[in-house]
Amino acid sequence: MEGAPTMSPKIALITGANSGIGFTIAQRLLNHSTDGFRVVLCCRNRKKASDARDTLLKEFPSGLIDIIIVDVGSVDSVFRSCKEIKKKYDRIDLLFCNAGIFPCAYLDWWTVARQAITDPKGLLIESTPLIQPVGATTSEGLGETFACNVFGHYIMIRQLEDVLASSDQSRIIWTSSRTAKRDDYNPSDYQCFRGPSPYESSKYVTDVIAIALNSRLNKRNIHSFTTHPGVVATNIVYDHLGWAMDKTMKAVLYTGRSLGIKEATITGWNGSYANYVVATEPIENLNKFCKYGSYAKPWGSIYCLEEAIICYDEKEANDLLRKLDDLLNEFRKKNKYGV
Ligand SMILES: NC(=O)c1ccc[n+]([C@@H]2O[C@H](COP(=O)([O-])OP(=O)(O)OC[C@H]3O[C@@H](n4cnc5c(N)ncnc54)[C@H](OP(=O)(O)O)[C@@H]3O)[C@@H](O)[C@H]2O)c1
Numbered sequence: 001m002e003g004a005p006t007m008s009p010k011i012a013l014i015t016g017a018n019s020g021i022g023f024t025i026a027q028r029l030l031n032h033s034t035d036g037f038r039v040v041l042c043c044r045n046r047k048k049a050s051d052a053r054d055t056l057l058k059e060f061p062s063g064l065i066d067i068i069i070v071d072v073g074s075v076d077s078v079f080r081s082c083k084e085i086k087k088k089y090d091r092i093d094l095l096f097c098n099a100g101i102f103p104c105a106y107l108d109w110w111t112v113a114r115q116a117i118t119d120p121k122g123l124l125i126e127s128t129p130l131i132q133p134v135g136a137t138t139s140e141g142l143g144e145t146f147a148c149n150v151f152g153h154y155i156m157i158r159q160l161e162d163v164l165a166s167s168d169q170s171r172i173i174w175t176s177s178r179t180a181k182r183d184d185y186n187p188s189d190y191q192c193f194r195g196p197s198p199y200e201s202s203k204y205v206t207d208v209i210a211i212a213l214n215s216r217l218n219k220r221n222i223h224s225f226t227t228h229p230g231v232v233a234t235n236i237v238y239d240h241l242g243w244a245m246d247k248t249m250k251a252v253l254y255t256g257r258s259l260g261i262k263e264a265t266i267t268g269w270n271g272s273y274a275n276y277v278v279a280t281e282p283i284e285n286l287n288k289f290c291k292y293g294s295y296a297k298p299w300g301s302i303y304c305l306e307e308a309i310i311c312y313d314e315k316e317a318n319d320l321l322r323k324l325d326d327l328l329n330e331f332r333k334k335n336k337y338g339v
Pocket of ligand 1: 015016017018019020021022042043044045048070071072073074098099100101148149175176177178228229230231232233234235236237
């Protein structure tokens with residue numbers, strides 16, 4: 001029964017858990033007093049993962065924290081890690097599809113200057129001046145941003161479906177973005193090889209899949225949701241800005257938030273609030289056709305809003321799922337790990 005104490009801790013897998021929003025999802029779960037959680041940090045870099053675990057253990061000395069090494073941008077690595085996960089856990093209660101990249105070719109200063117005058121709020125909460133490289137592919141031939149932000153997670157869900165179904169009620173929680181837009185998605189180029197915005201396209205695909213999976217998985221008591229963190233000063237964008245710009249942007253974000261820009265959640269802890277709400281609210285209070293967003297009041301207190309995804313189209317969603325299944329089957333045929 002939802003909310004009742006469980007005999008064993010709930011098992012929560014979090015991709016991209018060594019920093020930013022993924023790290024603070026782990027923190028929030030370990031801090032949660034009603035249910036115990038075993039958090040599994042799914043990271044691509046072992047050193048970063050064990051540093052994250054050490055930091056969490058300082059705060060939660062009796063925390064149950066495991067590590068799984070996975071590069072979600074590599075199909076091979078995802079297959080391998082799923083095999084390991086299935087050996088280690090006979091049940092998964094929460095799967096946070098959170099790891100993500102925002103590749104950036106350069107910062108367009110002309111757009112920064114123009115937007116600073118015409119749309120200063122947009123400059124803060126959109127990523128327009130960060131020009132994305134177009135046509136980048138992984139060594140396995142997939143669109144780079146699509147592979148990491150979408151497909152690796154899709155494979156995890158498909159490979160782990162039975163262990164997700166072994167929970168009384170499991171949840172898949174995707175970290176999407178408020179900048180995900182239908183306009184940036186091209187059904188005939190769903191991996192966004194041709195641009196112009198692989199990141200926004202990948203996040204739109206995320207939203208569509210997150211909703212569409214419900215019609216397939218709810219009968220097995222697996223429930224899928226999409227969230228966004230607002231605008232958070234994490235490595236994903238700030239790595240592209242350099243130290244001085246990073247500090248400047250943070251100062252501007254705090255100023256913007258004090259003036260009422262509610263999207264400026266700024267910290268990972270704030271940004272992960274929507275993920276936490278979706279992980280812990282009784283399922284009957286949640287709407288699978290909505291995206292759950294983290295927002296901040298001018299003085300910094302945080303809240304979660306449920307937002308309708310108005311352009312969701314069931315036929316388009318099913319087409320997309322079919323394409324992902326076809327792609328997955330191609331890889332399954334040639335995979336070396338017997339999964
Ligand atoms: N920050 C924002 O304002 C914002 C806004 C909207 C949506 N989001 C979404 O929030 C999610 C988390 O990002 P963040 O802001 O917390 O940024 P972050 O601090 O850079 O965290 C991203 C995490 O994903 C991991 N990662 C990236 N590529 C990976 C791969 N191929 N395999 C495994 N792990 C990988 C990173 O690992 P490494 O440390 O090894 O690189 C890192 O742990 C992303 O999906 C992002 O799109 C963020």
